[in-house]
Amino acid sequence: MNKWCCPKGRKSYHHGNLRQTLVESALDILKEGTLADLSLRALARKAGVSQTAPYRHFKDKEALIAALKEEGMRKLGEGMQKLMEEEKDPLQRLQKLGMRYVQFAEKYPAHFKIMFEYELGDYDKYTELHNVSDNGFSCLQRTVNECLALPGARKVAPAVAQFSAWSMVHGLSVLLMNQSLIKHMKEDHFVDLGDRNQIAEMVTRSFSESLVK
Amino acid sequence: MNKWCCPKGRKSYHHGNLRQTLVESALDILKEGTLADLSLRALARKAGVSQTAPYRHFKDKEALIAALKEEGMRKLGEGMQKLMEEEKDPLQRLQKLGMRYVQFAEKYPAHFKIMFEYELGDYDKYTELHNVSDNGFSCLQRTVNECLALPGARKVAPAVAQFSAWSMVHGLSVLLMNQSLIKHMKEDHFVDLGDRNQIAEMVTRSFSESLVK
DNA sequence: ATTTTAATATTGACAGCGTAAACATTAAAA
DNA sequence: TTTTAATGTTTACGCTGTCAATATTAAAAT
Numbered sequence: 001m002n003k004w005c006c007p008k009g010r011k012s013y014h015h016g017n018l019r020q021t022l023v024e025s026a027l028d029i030l031k032e033g034t035l036a037d038l039s040l041r042a043l044a045r046k047a048g049v050s051q052t053a054p055y056r057h058f059k060d061k062e063a064l065i066a067a068l069k070e071e072g073m074r075k076l077g078e079g080m081q082k083l084m085e086e087e088k089d090p091l092q093r094l095q096k097l098g099m100r101y102v103q104f105a106e107k108y109p110a111h112f113k114i115m116f117e118y119e120l121g122d123y124d125k126y127t128e129l130h131n132v133s134d135n136g137f138s139c140l141q142r143t144v145n146e147c148l149a150l151p152g153a154r155k156v157a158p159a160v161a162q163f164s165a166w167s168m169v170h171g172l173s174v175l176l177m178n179q180s181l182i183k184h185m186k187e188d189h190f191v192d193l194g195d196r197n198q199i200a201e202m203v204t205r206s207f208s209e210s211l212v213k
Numbered sequence: 214m215n216k217w218c219c220p221k222g223r224k225s226y227h228h229g230n231l232r233q234t235l236v237e238s239a240l241d242i243l244k245e246g247t248l249a250d251l252s253l254r255a256l257a258r259k260a261g262v263s264q265t266a267p268y269r270h271f272k273d274k275e276a277l278i279a280a281l282k283e284e285g286m287r288k289l290g291e292g293m294q295k296l297m298e299e300e301k302d303p304l305q306r307l308q309k310l311g312m313r314y315v316q317f318a319e320k321y322p323a324h325f326k327i328m329f330e331y332e333l334g335d336y337d338k339y340t341e342l343h344n345v346s347d348n349g350f351s352c353l354q355r356t357v358n359e360c361l362a363l364p365g366a367r368k369v370a371p372a373v374a375q376f377s378a379w380s381m382v383h384g385l386s387v388l389l390m391n392q393s394l395i396k397h398m399k400e401d402h403f404v405d406l407g408d409r410n411q412i413a414e415m416v417t418r419s420f421s422e423s424l425v426k
Numbered sequence: 427a428t429t430t431t432a433a434t435a436t437t438g439a440c441a442g443c444g445t446a447a448a449c450a451t452t453a454a455a456a
Numbered sequence: 457t458t459t460t461a462a463t464g465t466t467t468a469c470g471c472t473g474t475c476a477a478t479a480t481t482a483a484a485a486t
Contacts, residue, residue, distance in 0.1 A: 006451095006463070013451050014463055034332075039443060050465050052445075055395070057463090061444065109423075116387070116394075117330045119247075123393035137397040154423070159401030160415045163388070167416065170379065171384025174329070176375070180336035182331075183343075184350040188372030202373045203380060210423040220436070226480050237459075261435050268432090274473065277470060288432055434481065435464070443472070450465065456458080 004073035010048060020056040021047050023067055027148060030068070030110040032180065040064065063119055068128045072115040076104050077135030084139055090146035091208045096163065098123035098142055098169040104146065112173065140165055144211070152213035168207050219310040223261060232270040234260050238282055243281070243323040248331065253277065258362035273323055274373040278331055283342045289317050290348030297352055303359035304421045310353055318386035319409065326388065357424070365426040376426065381420050385413060 006013055011105045015021070025046045029038055040061055042053045058064040065151050073211040079100050087093040120126065136187055147153060156164075174197045185193050192198055228234070238259045241253055253274055253322040254264045271277040289341070292313050300306040333339065354375045360366060361374055369377075388394050389409045398406050405411055 015466095018463080040445090041443065043441075051443095052466085053464060055445075113330070116391075117326070118390070120393070123396075126315035134397055141399065156399060156419055157403035157415065159398060159404040159406065160412075160419050162398065163385070163412060164381065164416050164419055167384035167388055168381050169384070170387060171380030171382070172376070174383060174387070175380055178329075178332065179434095180333070183336075184347055185372060185375065186354065188370060191372040192371065199373075199376060202370065203377050206369055206373050206377055225482095226436090227482075231434085253474090254472065264472095265437085266435055268474075428485100429484100429485075431482105433482075434480080437477090438470075438475105439477105439478085443474095443484085444470100446467105448466085448468105449465080453460105455460075 008064045014054070015047065015049055016048060018049060018053060022054055022064065023071060026068055026177075027071065028062065030108070030114070032187065035114055037178075058152065062120060065114060066120055066126045066129055068111065069115050069118070070105075070132055072108070072196065073129065073133040073136065073178055073194045074109050076101070076115075077132060077139070079104070080136045080139040082142075090143055090150060093211065094140075094211075095201075095204045095208045096170070097143060097162065098165075098207070099200055101169045102138075102173045102176060102204070105177050114176070116170070133134070137166065139167070147208070147211045150212055154211055154213070156211075163181045169204065172203055175195070176200060210212050220261075220263070228262055228266070231260060231262060231266060235267055235277065236284060238283065239277065239281055240324065243309065243321070243327070247412065248327055260348070264365075275333060276348050278327060279333055279339045279342055282328050282331070282333075283323065283339070283345055285317075285321070285324045286342065286349065287344040289314070290345060290352070292317065293349045293352040297356075303356055303363060304425065306362055307353075307378065307424075308414075308417045308421045310356055310377075311385070312413060313350075315386045315389060315413045315417070316383045318390050322390045325390070329383070350379065351422065353382070360421070360424045363425055367424055367426070368369045369424075378420065385416055389413060 015172070022043050025043050026038060040054050040058075043064075044051045047053075054064070058067070068099055080097055083093055083096050085098060087096055123130070144162045144165050145158055148156065148158055154161075176199065182193060182196075187193060191202065235256050238256050238360070253267050253271075256277075257264045260266075267277070271280070271344055271375055278348075296306055296309050296313060298311055304340045322363060336343070357378050358371055361369065361371055366372075388411065395406060400406060404415065
């Protein structure tokens with residue numbers, strides 16, 4: 001009585017939750033590959049679905065990428081927010097927030113790159129992405145403010161210190177991700193340039209400490 | 214006596230200096246477009262040459278991109294090296310070096326992105342690129358060292374301060390380039406978040422000053 | 427000056443990509 | 457039960473990077 005049902009090897013004509021599957025597959029690819037390895041067609045193939053099926057869930061490739069950004073920002077933001085409760089000392093927390101940021105970049109470099117290096121045509125269109133992103137950033141900002149309120153804090157405009165903190169931690173992430181850039185550093189008796197975690201620890205601590213006397 | 218000479222509208226069968234032309238056209242495109250707008254075929258068309266002609270000068274697209282990186286690193290490095298002679302005060306110079314870096318990113322964002330965000334498959338293959346890049350970075354490093362030798366300087370391992378400086382200035386460049394990221398900053402009475410130059414000035418100065426008491 | 431060779435160009439082809447248009451199937455709403 | 461909206465499919469177009477085979481010519485060797 002069935003016509004011959006379902007495109008090959010699927011139980012129903014409809015996939016069920018293609019959108020989520022696509023996002024997850026994409027993240028999967030990004031774990032071992034780069035943005036260049038990410039194609040809608042490849043995702044469709046992986047999901048066992050026709051090459052235009054993704055277009056029912058994403059207007060275009062950019063929309064898929066926006067979803068990946070959102071996913072990453074959410075995860076990064078959650079990690080940082082958890083630190084807001086776990087660590088009450090502002091200076092310590094500032095350092096730990098930085099480490100979270102750096103470690104995210106180290107663990108998911110391709111995902112991180114998409115989050116920060118892929119520019120959307122119209123950022124404002126993706127309001128949920130904007131909200132989610134705000135989460136992590138505001139942790140950083142609030143913590144910087146707390147540091148500046150500490151006795152003996154350096155006198156800097158909050159926005160300047162916030163910008164500095166964010167710049168520092170972002171730049172650090174990029175530099176550490178980039179094997180080749182590290183090669184431009186000269187060797188040093190106190191620092192093992194091969195140990196990225198040590199570098200991150202020292203730089204973030206140094207920044208934290210620079211905010212107070 | 215001519216066979217019918219030359220592919221349409223060229224004086225000789227050979228182009229003359231196709232390699233340079235391609236690089237310049239590429240930089241041209243990057244002035245108003247992005248890496249996504251850059252295709253070998255488009256460059257070939259622009260140069261009035263067949264679509265495979267570029268392959269006589271670049272092994273593949275990546276090789277062309279490496280040339281673009283090199284061009285940018287050379288320019289950035291030269292600008293920074295000039296500052297080494299112009300400004301003798303280390304703290305002042307450190308700040309100005311940072312400003313150069315940031316301004317380069319602001320003026321040639323797409324080029325900057327290629328320089329730092331496009332990862333070559335095999336960086337070591339491009340030794341000239343490596344040398345040229347070293348120029349600018351070592352200016353930053355030497356200047357940081359001079360600052361640390363100043364009376365009243367903070368006690369930090371040189372490599373840590375160098376890494377911090379570079380991270381700071383690179384992260385700052387990225388953040389300022391990214392219109393959308395700035396939106397996540399809260400407004401501030403002392404800083405005009407719309408004035409990227411002012412932000413850069415304040416952040417770089419703040420960093421410079423943080424190295425000495 | 428003539429021949430040989432290496433550099434530089436061309437045409438044609440292939441597979442992969444993003445995505446638009448037209449149509450099919452089915453789950454959910456009326 | 458019928459209608460409709462959501463979710464699929466097929467086919468097609470133009471773009472891309474790049475390969476193989478071939479042509480032209482400037483420069484080197486004779």
